[in-house]
Amino acid sequence: MKNYQANFQMSICSNEDIPQLVALSSSVGWDYDEREIKTVMSVGTIYCYKVESGTIISSAAITPYEDKLASIGMVIVHEQYRGYGLGKTLTEACVQSVADDVTVMLIATEDGYPLYEKLGFQPVTSVHKFLCERNRLHLTPTPSYEESIVPLYDHDFQDVYELDKGAIGAGREAFLKARIHQATEAVVVRGVEGNILGYGLCVDGPVNRILGPIVAMNDQIAASLIQQLSLGYEGKLRIDVPDRQAEFMKYLEQAGFDKVSQPPVMILHSSELPRRNQTLFGIAAQIFG
Template sequence: MITEKSINNEILTIETLTETDIHHVVRLSNLLERGYAESEIRMILQAGNLFGHRSGEGTIVSTAAILPYQGNLASLGVVMVDPRYRRRGLATRLVQTCLDIVPEYSVILVATDEGKPLYEKLGFRTVDTLHRLIAGEYQCQRPPHLQMQYTQFRYIDDQDLPELLKLDQEAFGAGRSKFLNLWLRQANYTSILQNQAGRCIGYALGVQTPELLVIGPVVAPDSRLAYLLIDDIARRYQGKIQINIPSVHQDLIRFLMRCGFKLARIAPVMMSGVYRMPPRNHLFAVSARSYG
């Protein structure tokens, strides 16, 4: 699909981006201080569709991605526009192009304050908020009684995948096997939680970006065990850590802020189609802002 828009005698073309465009997308990300790595953009290309406007000089000046999941839910992300090309309707056209790919789906996104009015015009409504916490240095505060005797933490291996996919679908509200398989390949740190019978009851992943470690998803039966999963990864990493926690989990947010995390921002979570979040009581952290 290709459309065109003439701006100041310059033809800007919406294109389906490919791996040959990754360096352009990373350049735009760096310009806007979004922090996308080449590996993350490559994963988005494999898991969904990435669109962008290309300038007459061949540079990508705007992007937006749509990642469809099983269960008629999709995630919208990587919405970026070069500052020189803003206020010209490029983001609107790209987002609409993404929505046209999944006309029967509910679409979820994590908005910036600047982007929220655009999404509202396109029919999105705020259904939740996401707390982004960042720790320059993690300070373990694990109370002795928190380590429960019936749990066991270990690294994730291939045989765990069926149980992880089932857990993730129940926690996220949609099946996203393709995405999770790809995200697992990128994970530098993993932790799986088993009960006494050896059954998987929770997991967490940590993915290294150019600037920090992002911990997520985190799926657990309750906030205490969610913290232990986070702690299992955070204590093995030396450096800056980011975690994105749905606002419903205030007890976990407060505890992590005693462990060296600080609130970086609160972002609106928006949806189109159905203005109600699926139940996510066991999803304690999302993977990243682009994946719902």
């Protein structure tokens, strides 16, 4: 490791740092935009290192949830400043910002895996990243006559929160409210009796339309949500699917999605993720776990 440079200053990012964070993300081929970073800041904390000129050269973010769970992401070090331990120090700052009994999770890149392992993170599962050009998508109709997909309204929030809590194993009230506000489209699936059987959001980024979170009572409802959230979009679609949804992943591949990676989910302060009910079919984004 290179000698640490005293003129690297750690700080907590504010709104005025957003353009630099977007540029830092772009420098490593990631596609964070202003809206995504504002959402992160509204529910969590982004730590960064700056050089004397004020330029941001490294970042890491933590999003705390309820029920003793938090997620780390956006761990970036500018290529010119690698080897100083900046990513390690910022990740440690994220971990130290929550209590010792909080399970901290992250989705590791190939380059970041050795660092997280040294910090004590252990792999427990993985997510599967799928991409599809909209003009290649061939979804078969899936909703039954007993179900309807309708916009998510404010009065639906408590039901959506409970569905999400069961899927994640922790409450995410602040995050859900921010993500719904950010979403290009937010919908719920209602059963014949009016009960909510699933919900889905999509967020349009500079490169992809992100499909997620997708929470549903079964594969068919999840597929219906994917179909609805992809309507009218002509660009590239992305969904990151938890490891245990094998049948749903087969459906995605048949519909034209290509699996491009399978990064590990790693955790600290626990030997396993909170108990989940297997209704999570698409995560919000890797930064949010």
